[in-house]
Amino acid sequence: MRLDVNKTIQWMQLTNEKMQANKDYLTTLDQPIGDGDHGINMARGFQEVASKLNESTYTNVSDVLKDVAMTLMSKVGGASGPLFGTAFLKLSTKLKGEESVKQDIFGTALTEAVNGLKQRGKAEEGEKTMVDMWAPIAQLFLEDSNVTADTLLSTADSALTKIKEMTATKGRAAYFKDKTVGHQDPGAASTYLIFEALAEVWKGDSER
Amino acid sequence: MKKIINDPNEVVQDMVQGLVAAYPTKLKVVPDTLVIARQDAPVQGKVGLVSGGGSGHEPAHAGYIGKGMLDCAVAGEVFTSPTPDQVLEGIKAADGGEGVFLVIKNYTGDVLNFEMAAELAEAEGIQVEKVIVNDDVAVEDSSFTTGRRGIAGTVLVHKIAGAMAENGASLQEVKRVAEKVVANIRSMGMALTSGTVPAAGKPSFQLEENEMEIGIGIHGEPGIERKPIASADDIATELVERIMNDMEIPKESEVAVMINGLGATPEMELFIVNQKVQSILKDRGIYVFQTFVGEFMTSLEMAGCSVTLLKLDDELKSLLGAPSEAPAFRI
Numbered sequence: 364m365r366l367d368v369n370k371t372i373q374w375m376q377l378t379n380e381k382m383q384a385n386k387d388y389l390t391t392l393d394q395p396i397g398d399g400d401h402g403i404n405m406a407r408g409f410q411e412v413a414s415k416l417n418e419s420t421y422t423n424v425s426d427v428l429k430d431v432a433m434t435l436m437s438k439v440g441g442a443s444g445p446l447f448g449t450a451f452l453k454l455s456t457k458l459k460g461e462e463s464v465k466q467d468i469f470g471t472a473l474t475e476a477v478n479g480l481k482q483r484g485k486a487e488e489g490e491k492t493m494v495d496m497w498a499p500i501a502q503l504f505l506e507d508s509n510v511t512a513d514t515l516l517s518t519a520d521s522a523l524t525k526i527k528e529m530t531a532t533k534g535r536a537a538y539f540k541d542k543t544v545g546h547q548d549p550g551a552a553s554t555y556l557i558f559e560a561l562a563e564v565w566k567g568d569s570e571r
Numbered sequence: 572m573k574k575i576i577n578d579p580n581e582v583v584q585d586m587v588q589g590l591v592a593a594y595p596t597k598l599k600v601v602p603d604t605l606v607i608a609r610q611d612a613p614v615q616g617k618v619g620l621v622s623g624g625g626s627g628h629e630p631a632h633a634g635y636i637g638k639g640m641l642d643c644a645v646a647g648e649v650f651t652s653p654t655p656d657q658v659l660e661g662i663k664a665a666d667g668g669e670g671v672f673l674v675i676k677n678y679t680g681d682v683l684n685f686e687m688a689a690e691l692a693e694a695e696g697i698q699v700e701k702v703i704v705n706d707d708v709a710v711e712d713s714s715f716t717t718g719r720r721g722i723a724g725t726v727l728v729h730k731i732a733g734a735m736a737e738n739g740a741s742l743q744e745v746k747r748v749a750e751k752v753v754a755n756i757r758s759m760g761m762a763l764t765s766g767t768v769p770a771a772g773k774p775s776f777q778l779e780e781n782e783m784e785i786g787i788g789i790h791g792e793p794g795i796e797r798k799p800i801a802s803a804d805d806i807a808t809e810l811v812e813r814i815m816n817d818m819e820i821p822k823e824s825e826v827a828v829m830i831n832g833l834g835a836t837p838e839m840e841l842f843i844v845n846q847k848v849q850s851i852l853k854d855r856g857i858y859v860f861q862t863f864v865g866e867f868m869t870s871l872e873m874a875g876c877s878v879t880l881l882k883l884d885d886e887l888k889s890l891l892g893a894p895s896e897a898p899a900f901r902i
Contacts, residue, residue: 433656436654436655436656436687437654437655437656437657438654439654440647440648440651440652440654440680440684441651441652441680442679442680442683444654444655444683444684445655445683445684445686445687446683448655448687449687483683483686483687484683485717
């Protein structure tokens with residue numbers, strides 16, 4: 364896989380479409396454990412991302428991702444804004460100067476994003492948060508020298524299934540502890556959409 | 572919903588404009604933001620003090636801007652943390668070259684957004700330190716936090732850290748004294764009714780006519796127990812006892828007392844609570860250095876109150892008693 368400016372923009376535009384389509388679903392996930400606005404906030408944030416990317420021109424992937432990060436931070440709000448903002452900011456920092464991102468560098472950047480999320484959210488793996496979605500995907504890109512759209516999707520799928528059965532020990536959801544088993548984490552679900560979009564953009568590319 | 576508003580989505584904008592218009596010689600808005608600053612900010616050579624959080628807690632936080640307290644307050648949407656870019660603007664507006672100190676209430680959103688703003692400010696060469704206030708003894712974790720919530724006691728952190736900064740103390744000294752306040756302050760609240768978030772249009776929760784909730788947070792998040800309403804004396808006793816079970820206040824200690832209304836409780840009732848709190852403290856041989864009764868950290872129009880006790884030493888006493896020109900906290 365190689366990620367260039369155009370593909371990064373496509374990735375984010377498709378993510379926006381998915382956030383709009385799943386707005387109510389994400390909010391439903393948030394209602395029992397949070398304050399029920401995750402879908403609304405993510406849809407608003409990525410709508411702004413899409414507009415920002417539309418009206419700007421870019422020469423490298425890092426700058427695209429930096430604008431994504433800053434827009435999410437200022438438009439999503441709550442806890443999700445700084446968390447998703449941090450993840451994309453770390454990606455941007457690590458990919459600085461790259462016109463075309465190779466898979467191994469992308470894996471390193473994702474690992475930085477995971478570290479940023481852990482630090483910001485004071486979370487570790489296994490606590491039923493979005494870290495449990497970002498971490499296995501970062502690992503996939505580091506360990507598998509030939510990641511395909513299908514392996515990315517199946518990694519994301521199995522992570523999502525696993526997260527659903529975890530008990531929340533971090534974040535607002537932790538207040539509800541055992542009741543969270545069998546309930547999907549909203550942040551993990553929206554992270555899934557981001558990587559599902561990446562897989563689809565990538566697949567579309569290989570079919571062309 | 573019955574409220575004196577224009578557009579439910581514009582309440583914060585409208586409030587900020589009206590607030591600054593009420594104190595034109597004291598306050599200003601940082602253009603294109605929801606950041607309110609001291610008219611003379613940034614004060615050169617002084618540590619800047621910044622706080623903020625969701626709106627709906629008035630007079631917190633902008634009411635505490637003024638000589639002797641905050642330099643800037645950042646207003647988020649109702650019950651929603653301000654975003655890092657907004658907080659960053661507040662930090663810049665407060666920076667007089669000696670660094671900026673952030674007073675953050677312990678809510679996940681506030682902590683994340685303020686910390687991220689601090690990192691962005693540091694990247695721009697501004698020194699930033701912070702304290703996280705967690706005075707609420709009601710619950711260990713809540714639906715909004717990991718760890719205890721920060722509630723009305725935060726105002727006394729503003730007061731004491733503000734006085735320290737006004738005295739020309741360094742960023743590290745302001746941090747030290749703020750941490751001392753946090754270590755010695757405890758609060759607990761109760762509610763009779765819910766507030767209504769304008770954009771939501773209906774009360775955040777329902778309590779029956781004969782019910783009250785003990786240990787509730789300032790966003791309507793659950794407390795410890797929902798039970799039949801008790802007398803003011805019993806309510807005061809329960810709140811003080813829970814605080815004292817958490818923090819030892821030995822005989823002959825000196826304390827500050829804050830009886831805080833949550834938005835819809837008349838002063839009459841707050842004073843009734845206060846008389847019992849004072850008599851409990853007297854019975855226990857604890858001296859009250861200073862008492863504050865009124866609305867300091869509200870939850871829209873929630874009916875209810877909170878009690879805050881701050882254990883004092885000579886340093887804290889002198890800082891608490893120092894002058895403040897903030898509109899909502901004049902000493």
